[in-house]
Amino acid sequence: MPTILYNAPxxxxxxxxxxxxxxxxxxxxxxxxxxxxxxxxxxxxxxRQLPTxxxxxxxxxxxxxxxxxxxxxxxxxxxxxxxxESWGLDTRIAxxxxxxxxxxxxxxxxxxxxxxxxxxxxxKQEARIDRSIDHLEGLVDKLARKELTMDQIxxxxxxxxTDFRYADAWRKRNPxxxxxxxxxxxxxxxxxxxPS
Numbered sequence: 001m002p003t004i005l006y007n008a009p010x011x012x013x014x015x016x017x018x019x020x021x022x023x024x025x026x027x028x029x030x031x032x033x034x035x036x037x038x039x040x041x042x043x044x045x046x047x048r049q050l051p052t053x054x055x056x057x058x059x060x061x062x063x064x065x066x067x068x069x070x071x072x073x074x075x076x077x078x079x080x081x082x083x084x085e086s087w088g089l090d091t092r093i094a095x096x097x098x099x100x101x102x103x104x105x106x107x108x109x110x111x112x113x114x115x116x117x118x119x120x121x122x123x124k125q126e127a128r129i130d131r132s133i134d135h136l137e138g139l140v141d142k143l144a145r146k147e148l149t150m151d152q153i154x155x156x157x158x159x160x161x162t163d164f165r166y167a168d169a170w171r172k173r174n175p176x177x178x179x180x181x182x183x184x185x186x187x188x189x190x191x192x193x194x195p196s
Contacts, residue, residue, distance in 0.1 A: 005028050007051050017067045020080065080148060
């Protein structure tokens with residue numbers, strides 16, 4: 001049985017795992033699924049969340065952070081988690097993942113029936129996204145390393161997901177981050193995996 005990455009086409013968390021897998025050249029099969037109907041995933045990931053990695057022996061690895069660390073650990077290539085910037089790198093990763101989480105929570109609320117929507121909850125998630133992206137403007141020099149690092153992948157995916165599901169107004173407020181993201185977005189793997 002091959003190693004399988006279960007994914008969804010617009011999941012920002014799944015995109016991070018896919019980019020990491022491809023950048024590291026790992027022989028993993030990707031399967032796009034509807035997590036709500038995939039009962040067979042219950043043994044692999046009882047949370048039934050994407051992405052989920054199913055190993056050859058049937059064991060599951062889940063949460064994009066854990067999957068990416070696993071890929072990095074088995075690749076035999078230079079690490080995407082350089083130790084010289086460990087705490088700062090992990091903090092930037094957490095910030096990018098938080099932006100994605102707020103974007104996903106906002107999206108889930110926006111698509112609810114009007115009678116069930118909470119405009120104040122939507123506003124709260126939008127403020128969380130905007131505040132976090134504005135904070136990243138001050139961290140552009142850290143993201144602009146020459147070697148590929150995990151924080152770059154996560155932040156770039158978070159910004160793309162924000163454009164896709166919310167708005168791109170952050171670009172005018174944060175010109176340095178906008179320039180960095182546009183340049184990083186020219187990487188072939190970023191173009192190939194961009195949500196549409």
